[in-house]
Amino acid sequence: MSDKPLAPAIDGWHTMEVKPHLIGTQCNSCGSYFFPMNHAYCRNPACDSTEFSEVELSRTGHIWSYTNASYKPPEPFVAAEPFEPYSIAAVQLEKEQMVVLGQVIEGVSCDELKVGMPVELVLEQLHETDDDIKMTWKWKPVKA
Amino acid sequence: MSNEIAILGAGMHPWGKWGHNFVQYGVAAAREALADAGVPWQDVRFVSGGATVRCGYPGYVAGATFAQALGWQGAEVNTSYAACASGSQALAAARNKILSGECDVALVVGADTTPKGFLAPAGGYRPEDPDWVRFYLGITNPTYFALYARRRMDVYGDTLEDFAAVKVKNSKIGAHNPRARYKKQFTAEDVAASAMVADPLRLMDICATSDGGAALIVSSVEYARKIGKGDAPRVAAISTTTPTFASSVVEMPDIATDSAAAVGIDAHSFRSTLPLKAYEEAGIGPGDVDLAEVYDLSTALELDWIEDLQLAPRGEAAALLRAGDTAIGGKIPVNVSGGLACFGEAVPAQALAQVCELTWQLRGEAGDRQVQGAKVGITANQGLFGHGSSVIVKR
Numbered sequence: 001m002s003d004k005p006l007a008p009a010i011d012g013w014h015t016m017e018v019k020p021h022l023i024g025t026q027c028n029s030c031g032s033y034f035f036p037m038n039h040a041y042c043r044n045p046a047c048d049s050t051e052f053s054e055v056e057l058s059r060t061g062h063i064w065s066y067t068n069a070s071y072k073p074p075e076p077f078v079a080a081e082p083f084e085p086y087s088i089a090a091v092q093l094e095k096e097q098m099v100v101l102g103q104v105i106e107g108v109s110c111d112e113l114k115v116g117m118p119v120e121l122v123l124e125q126l127h128e129t130d131d132d133i134k135m136t137w138k139w140k141p142v143k144a
Numbered sequence: 145m146s147n148e149i150a151i152l153g154a155g156m157h158p159w160g161k162w163g164h165n166f167v168q169y170g171v172a173a174a175r176e177a178l179a180d181a182g183v184p185w186q187d188v189r190f191v192s193g194g195a196t197v198r199c200g201y202p203g204y205v206a207g208a209t210f211a212q213a214l215g216w217q218g219a220e221v222n223t224s225y226a227a228c229a230s231g232s233q234a235l236a237a238a239r240n241k242i243l244s245g246e247c248d249v250a251l252v253v254g255a256d257t258t259p260k261g262f263l264a265p266a267g268g269y270r271p272e273d274p275d276w277v278r279f280y281l282g283i284t285n286p287t288y289f290a291l292y293a294r295r296r297m298d299v300y301g302d303t304l305e306d307f308a309a310v311k312v313k314n315s316k317i318g319a320h321n322p323r324a325r326y327k328k329q330f331t332a333e334d335v336a337a338s339a340m341v342a343d344p345l346r347l348m349d350i351c352a353t354s355d356g357g358a359a360l361i362v363s364s365v366e367y368a369r370k371i372g373k374g375d376a377p378r379v380a381a382i383s384t385t386t387p388t389f390a391s392s393v394v395e396m397p398d399i400a401t402d403s404a405a406a407v408g409i410d411a412h413s414f415r416s417t418l419p420l421k422a423y424e425e426a427g428i429g430p431g432d433v434d435l436a437e438v439y440d441l442s443t444a445l446e447l448d449w450i451e452d453l454q455l456a457p458r459g460e461a462a463a464l465l466r467a468g469d470t471a472i473g474g475k476i477p478v479n480v481s482g483g484l485a486c487f488g489e490a491v492p493a494q495a496l497a498q499v500c501e502l503t504w505q506l507r508g509e510a511g512d513r514q515v516q517g518a519k520v521g522i523t524a525n526q527g528l529f530g531h532g533s534s535v536i537v538k539r
Contacts, residue, residue, distance in 0.1 A: 009280070009281075010271045010277065010280075011271075027406070030406040030407075031405055031406045031407070032390075032402070032403045032405060032406045032409075033403035033405055034403065035399075035400045036277075036399075036400070043389060043402065044389055044390075044406055044409065045388075045389050046408075046409075047406070064291075064295065064394075065291040065292070065294050065295035065298070066291070066294055067286075067287055067290035067291050067293075067294055067342045067343050067344075067345075068290075068340075068342060068343045069282055069283075069284065069287065069342060070339070070340045070341055070342065070343070071284075071339075071341055073279060073282050073283075073284045074264035074279065074284075075264065075267070075279070076265070076267070076269070076276060076279055076280045077279055077280060077281075077282050086282065087343075088282070088283060088287055088291075090291050090394050095405065096403050096405050097390070097403055097404040097405040097411065098390075098400055098401045098402065098403040098404070098405070099392070099393075099394045099400065099401040100399065100400045100401075101278070101281075101283055101287075101394055101399040101400065102281070102399070103281065103282055110294075110343040110344075114298060115294070115295060115298035115299060116298075126280075126281070126282075136281060
């Protein structure tokens with residue numbers, strides 16, 4: 001990696017700490033969580049609240065399912081050349097009772113993943129621009 | 145039942161990459177449906193089009209575009225956009241017009257041309273658009289199909305051979321469908337030898353994009369009787385319900401599901417809720433169904449749909465497949481048209497194409513594909529942003 005500064009690929013979606021969290025919101029009335037952040041209107045049909053608190057979501061969960069990208073996705077994805085396949089996981093967050101998609105860290109193939117496997121959230125490079133390195137959240141398998 | 149309408153005619157332009165404008169496909173399908181119905185174009189009082197968004201201005205006003213191409217004759221017009229359920233919503237609009245007594249006969253038509261390869265979002269930097277976000281993060285359409293497929297393997301024990309068997313089954317029958325794009329009978333070895341796209345799905349597990357058009361002429365039951373077609377197949381139900389909160393399966397293009405953390409909310413999947421309204425509206429149950437046309441965007445997804453339609457208990461669709469029960473001659477044949485595996489996706493046309501197939505099947509006109517004695521058929525499909533549909537046709 002170059003010595004360019006690190007910047008989030010999408011502003012405000014996750015913290016930039018060593019042990020990062022996704023940033024979501026929680027409805028002040030019914031307690032539903034939202035990711036990405038939702039400040040406008042609660043999507044629970046039984047709730048008409050417009051008051052939300054910003055919360056850091058659980059940074060660990062269990063794999064709901066997983067796959068990989070064997071072909072280079074179209075733009076706006078910025079692929080390294082040559083393209084290297086990467087794994088993707090859908091992860092169930094227990095407290096929030098929601099599933100969040102994301103890439104799996106570099107170098108982990110589907111053969112090493114399993115439904116139910118525990119994972120944690122880390123930051124890794126998504127792509128590099130002339131000015132900085134764009135970081136995003138990725139799921140990393142952890143020992144059970 | 146009072147909410148039924150008759151299907152007087154069905155038509156399709158053969159699917160494939162023909163290089164024509166989408167209007168040409170739609171007009172060909174409409175003319176075939178009109179001829180099949182034996183109804184003069186001037187008698188059609190409502191034109192309901194499924195919108196296509198990749199063909200510029202005329203595509204956005206598809207109903208009027210088809211009406212103009214067929215020759216303005218003063219009919220009322222409507223255009224529906226609902227992703228892959230566009231055709232069903234256009235059919236629902238026609239049904240409403242007919243049941244309210246505002247017209248006797250309607251044309252429902254959808255047609256599209258599609259680009260090669262991955263469907264991609266609009267350009268720019270647009271993190272407020274979930275479709276843009278997921279592509280930026282490297283999550284394409286096959287990602288979602290593969291997540292569902294891999295979960296089937298790990299949770300239910302489905303195998304790669306099961307998924308390949310769906311392709312083999314659909315291509316075996318679809319190869320003889322004159323309207324299908326792909327006429328090759330694939331083997332399990334062909335599937336296994338094709339390139340991996342999104343583990344565990346290979347190229348032959350995933351449907352292609354296509355050009356195509358499909359159309360229906362529908363009418364009130366009274367009108368059908370008046371022209372001597374009182375025994376025409378009926379649309380007995382149309383469900384275009386949205387998901388209910390909290391939907392537990394991550395759906396394209398979202399990168400997260402609803403949260404089911406709030407007290408008293410049960411998580412469930414969207415797909416399984418779609419046919420519930422259809423069954424209720426038609427006053428029948430899954431046991432009454434003779435055949436199903438479902439959305440095999442991937443081979444594995446056909447197995448999900450079989451369970452979502454309650455044609456097999458959860459996790460047991462592969463057993464049904466292995467027993468040959470979803471093939472022609474089996475207990476509940478699925479995708480005897482050849483499905484999207486043989487047609488490819490032509491978004492505003494495909495929900496109508498499913499109904500066309502059921503129409504021909506219920507009239508006993510499906511030739512090599514005929515499901516003997518078919519009286520009731522069901523369709524199911526799902527697209528972006530909570531759009532999906534399930535239609536029941538019976539005779």
